[in-house]
Amino acid sequence: MARRGGSAGPVLLAAWSVVLPAVWADCSTDGFLSLWGAVPVFALLLAEGAERVVARVFFSPVLPERLSFVITSSVKTPPARSLLDWYDRHRRVLPWRSGPGQTADPYAVWLSEIMLQQTTVKAVGPYYHRFLEKFPTVQALAAADRDDVLSAWAGLGYYSRARNLHACAQKVVELGGFPNTVEGLLTLPGVGAYTAAAVAAIAFGVPVVPVDGNVERITSRLFAIEEPLPASRKKLAVLASGLNADKEARKRPSDFAQALFDLGASLCSPRSPACGLCPWVTVCAAHKAGIAATLPRRAPKAVKPVRYGAHFLVIDAAGQVLLRKRPEKGLLAAMTELPGTPWRTEPWSTEEALIHAPVQTEWQDCGMVKHVFTHFTLQVTVYAARISRFSNQAVQEGFLAPATGVDALSLPSLMLKCIKRGLKTLAT
DNA sequence: CACACGTGGGG
DNA sequence: TCCCCAAGTGT
Numbered sequence: 001m002a003r004r005g006g007s008a009g010p011v012l013l014a015a016w017s018v019v020l021p022a023v024w025a026d027c028s029t030d031g032f033l034s035l036w037g038a039v040p041v042f043a044l045l046l047a048e049g050a051e052r053v054v055a056r057v058f059f060s061p062v063l064p065e066r067l068s069f070v071i072t073s074s075v076k077t078p079p080a081r082s083l084l085d086w087y088d089r090h091r092r093v094l095p096w097r098s099g100p101g102q103t104a105d106p107y108a109v110w111l112s113e114i115m116l117q118q119t120t121v122k123a124v125g126p127y128y129h130r131f132l133e134k135f136p137t138v139q140a141l142a143a144a145d146r147d148d149v150l151s152a153w154a155g156l157g158y159y160s161r162a163r164n165l166h167a168c169a170q171k172v173v174e175l176g177g178f179p180n181t182v183e184g185l186l187t188l189p190g191v192g193a194y195t196a197a198a199v200a201a202i203a204f205g206v207p208v209v210p211v212d213g214n215v216e217r218i219t220s221r222l223f224a225i226e227e228p229l230p231a232s233r234k235k236l237a238v239l240a241s242g243l244n245a246d247k248e249a250r251k252r253p254s255d256f257a258q259a260l261f262d263l264g265a266s267l268c269s270p271r272s273p274a275c276g277l278c279p280w281v282t283v284c285a286a287h288k289a290g291i292a293a294t295l296p297r298r299a300p301k302a303v304k305p306v307r308y309g310a311h312f313l314v315i316d317a318a319g320q321v322l323l324r325k326r327p328e329k330g331l332l333a334a335m336t337e338l339p340g341t342p343w344r345t346e347p348w349s350t351e352e353a354l355i356h357a358p359v360q361t362e363w364q365d366c367g368m369v370k371h372v373f374t375h376f377t378l379q380v381t382v383y384a385a386r387i388s389r390f391s392n393q394a395v396q397e398g399f400l401a402p403a404t405g406v407d408a409l410s411l412p413s414l415m416l417k418c419i420k421r422g423l424k425t426l427a428t
Numbered sequence: 429c430a431c432a433c434g435t436g437g438g439g
Numbered sequence: 440t441c442c443c444c445a446a447g448t449g450t
Contacts, residue, residue, distance in 0.1 A: 116446040123436065123445085157434030160449075192448045212446045230429085261446060270444075271439070301443095302431090331433070374433055413435060 078222060080249035080256060082279035087259035095128055106178040106203040107138045113195045114161055127156050142169040150334060151410030159335055164190025180204040201257040207250040210257050211240045214264025220296035224285035228297040305376045310353035311340030313384040313422030315403050322358055324398030335412050339398060343378060359394045361385045366425035371414045384422035
């Protein structure tokens, strides 16, 4: 156990040796281990036979399984003081970020964290303001119609976040407020390891390090971890959990977490890190080795398949378009769409596609709209038509909405693209 | 562990 | 144009 100058190590080591029998060696003088300070992670040597050290085993009571990996480099604890000083001078001003010394609102912190999952700060801004205006409190959000929440989310992507957001608000109201611990927060829908740690640190001052993409990148560089993601993810999480071992960091959990985010967003960026300006440049193993810009490495990604579909834009004389609601599960779940074909790997011939048309009329081919999802590319053929009025049967499958002010319609981006293409063709 | 799950901006 | 990927979670 690498407690700084502490003496609890041997006792805890003995206890854990019972849990996990192995050939252990005392690593308490290893400079690398000072990283963890009081954090409950044990680092020990596992020997094969009597001779050869094959791995250094990291073991933490807070993690369910043993973590076994080889560390080839040894570094000193990154000095929290340097990072926090840098943060105090260069911190970003963000809508959801309270000023120095101000108390964070758990609702605002949680809302921003959910929106920021896999989403850029720039994209979140307008949505965040709109949500706070529409749903000023967690009670207001919980009491809202789920479809109003989905509408407000439309265009931001990953719509399960919006469904979980609503469910989570209701659970928080039931609980009488947000849980103020990582374990408590983890029970909430849509809140995983990262978000639980982020809300705990930022809203409740719990000294934990939220591990997001920024922190993974920073950590992989600090320790020069060359094993590619995602295989290295657990290792990076353990290493990152020790970043706040420094007492200075644990005095300011919220600032320390956000300082890491800002460092990752500005200096320790993916492409061309500005190592010359980094407060941690002197302790960064990757910089020392000249490989900072190449980390973290990533496993090659699978090729993105192409799928095909067709969607139909039909407008009546009153300027109304026919829409429908997607199924509750799967891609764009419960969101609004134009009527159309299923999406499949084979292109649709016109005749084949028209079988799925909502009305029988003269359709104009508006060409293809390309849309890239996370795991496949979609090529949509858009067909458009004007009719005098909708039959009852046509409307039965969906609902009508005014085509004017398409931007006001709360639609996924894909459908917005299709409607714009259809309208453009009809106008010419 | 692998995969489903959106979108827009930057190099 | 194309590829990368951003404050991840659930299954």
